[in-house]
Amino acid sequence: MAIKKWGALVAAGMLAATLALFGCSSGGSNEQDSSSASSDTGYALIEDGKLTVAASLDFPPFENLNGDQPEGFEVDLMKALAEEMDLECNYLPSTKFDTIVPLIQTGGKADVGVSGITITDDRLEDVDFTDPVCDVNQSLTVLTGSGYTSAADLAGKKVGAQTGTTGYEWAAENIKDVEVVGFDEMTAVFAALQSGRIDAVAVDLPVANYYVKNAYTDCEVIQEIPTGEQYAIAVSKDNPELTKALNKALQAVRDNGKYDEIANQWIR
Numbered sequence: 001m002a003i004k005k006w007g008a009l010v011a012a013g014m015l016a017a018t019l020a021l022f023g024c025s026s027g028g029s030n031e032q033d034s035s036s037a038s039s040d041t042g043y044a045l046i047e048d049g050k051l052t053v054a055a056s057l058d059f060p061p062f063e064n065l066n067g068d069q070p071e072g073f074e075v076d077l078m079k080a081l082a083e084e085m086d087l088e089c090n091y092l093p094s095t096k097f098d099t100i101v102p103l104i105q106t107g108g109k110a111d112v113g114v115s116g117i118t119i120t121d122d123r124l125e126d127v128d129f130t131d132p133v134c135d136v137n138q139s140l141t142v143l144t145g146s147g148y149t150s151a152a153d154l155a156g157k158k159v160g161a162q163t164g165t166t167g168y169e170w171a172a173e174n175i176k177d178v179e180v181v182g183f184d185e186m187t188a189v190f191a192a193l194q195s196g197r198i199d200a201v202a203v204d205l206p207v208a209n210y211y212v213k214n215a216y217t218d219c220e221v222i223q224e225i226p227t228g229e230q231y232a233i234a235v236s237k238d239n240p241e242l243t244k245a246l247n248k249a250l251q252a253v254r255d256n257g258k259y260d261e262i263a264n265q266w267i268r
């Protein structure tokens with residue numbers, strides 16, 4: 001299903017990105033016909049002057065809590081995009097990952113969903129995505145010394161993943177006779193691995209690397225799985241001008257070096 005279509009999806013995303021670029025360069029004269037929007041920028045915001053962000057803050061190095069402060073690659077990126085747009089960036093309290101796309105689709109709570117969210121066909125039915133902000137692959141992590149060396153060794157075993165994620169879906173579809181165990185929080189997945197409740201963790205590779213290096217040092221990443229995923233910012237289909245403005249801001253921070261600065265700090 002969705003995973004097999006990713007190749008085509010990436011191509012479609014690049015086409016969309018190209019179109020969006022053209023849309024932006026010719027879109028400057030749009031201001032007069034934006035009367036139906038809530039501000040002269042053409043897009044609607046939950047709170048005036050603020051970009052309100054819904055996130056599952058358990059996904060370092062992309063977004064995580066440091067005390068009660070959100071931090072990470074996407075957090076700094078959103079701050080930079082908000083600054084480009086003359087807005088204040090406002091993170092809501094951490095939200096369960098699988099509720100974020102529905103929350104953006106329903107509207108009323110947040111302007112954007114930002115959580116290492118992979119662009120997938122299923123999600124594209126419910127929300128719009130900006131141009132990609134990052135490319136990642138999946139991975140498998142086990143307890144060091146467990147003897148498992150690849151997905152094939154995990155046939156018939158228990159693999160843990162965060163509920164509603166592409167890692168969960170990948171494990172269910174690609175490991176023979178697997179029992180996939182779903183958890184709300186990413187930390188709970190690694191804790192279950194450490195305690196022996198599951199045999200492996202399926203999660204985006206940079207996140208696995210981060211958890212293994214910083215907290216779960218008795219675990220090891222055994223396999224990178226080239227799923228070719230792309231993260232993007234989820235926006236309501238009712239707010240296409242916000243998607244356009246975010247793409248424009250994203251291009252600006254790519255051009256002025258800010259994107260690289262943030263990427264170098266967190267993910268390179």
Ligand code: ARG
Pocket residue numbers: 055056057058059063097115116117118119162164165166167186204229
């Ligand atoms: N990239 C994966 C997906 O889109 C996992 C994202 C999980 N994000 C999080 N903040 N916990 O399904």
